[in-house]
Amino acid sequence: xxxxxxxxxxxxxxxxxxxxxxxxxxxxxxxxxxxxxxxxxxxxxxxxxxxxxxxxxxxxxxxxxxxxxxxxxxxxxxxxxxxxxxxxxxxxxxxxxxxxxxxxxxxxxxxxxxxxxxxxxxxxxxxxxxxxxxxxxxxxxxxxxxxxxxxxxxxxxxxxxxxxxxxxxxxxxxxxxxxxxxxxxxxxxxxxxxxxx
Numbered sequence: 258x259x260x261x262x263x264x265x266x267x268x269x270x271x272x273x274x275x276x277x278x279x280x281x282x283x284x285x286x287x288x289x290x291x292x293x294x295x296x297x298x299x300x301x302x303x304x305x306x307x308x309x310x311x312x313x314x315x316x317x318x319x320x321x322x323x324x325x326x327x328x329x330x331x332x333x334x335x336x337x338x339x340x341x342x343x344x345x346x347x348x349x350x351x352x353x354x355x356x357x358x359x360x361x362x363x364x365x366x367x368x369x370x371x372x373x374x375x376x377x378x379x380x381x382x383x384x385x386x387x388x389x390x391x392x393x394x395x396x397x398x399x400x401x402x403x404x405x406x407x408x409x410x411x412x413x414x415x416x417x418x419x420x421x422x423x424x425x426x427x428x429x430x431x432x433x434x435x436x437x438x439x440x441x442x443x444x445x446x447x448x449x450x451x452x453x454x
Contacts, residue, residue, distance in 0.1 A: 284425070304415065
């Protein structure tokens with residue numbers, strides 16, 4: 258599939274065909290794409306936790322979900338969940354190395370927390386790769402009050418910061434739902450500023 262078509266087809270899928278598992282080669286392709294995303298200072302501080310067994314997924318939903326809803330029932334049908342984690346410490350350590358020279362490790366030096374920026378880039382690369390592999394995917398966040406429980410359930414080190422989770426699988430035949438069904442896409446002229454604001 259050509260790149261423009263991948264971008265055009267990318268949607269957040271919220272319901273999956275439970276009878277169709279994600280092929281191992283497609284999952285590996287999505288994970289590899291995520292790890293090929295840009296990395297500030299080539300820190301490579303993004304980690305992916307893959308939950309593909311029924312037991313792993315049920316444990317995740319039990320500790321991560323605050324409520325039950327139609328949206329959540331659809332998301333629970335995903336055969337694979339990929340939790341995206343990042344390490345602020347890894348970036349601060351990397352930028353304190355001689356070729357970067359910020360020996361004080363002060364996070365205030367960063368115009369944006371690139372540990373999260375890189376996590377977003379890795380997530381987008383995974384979402385686009387999912388489309389290229391004819392899969393559906395959705396990025397969502399773990400509720401803040403539940404991150405510690407997810408860490409504990411899966412042995413995630415305390416210094417790892419949650420970026421979000423990508424559900425992955427073949428889309429179920431279902432009507433489109435979500436914000437894009439209720440809000441029009443803004444015109445490029447509203448969002449692209451050439452030469453000045």
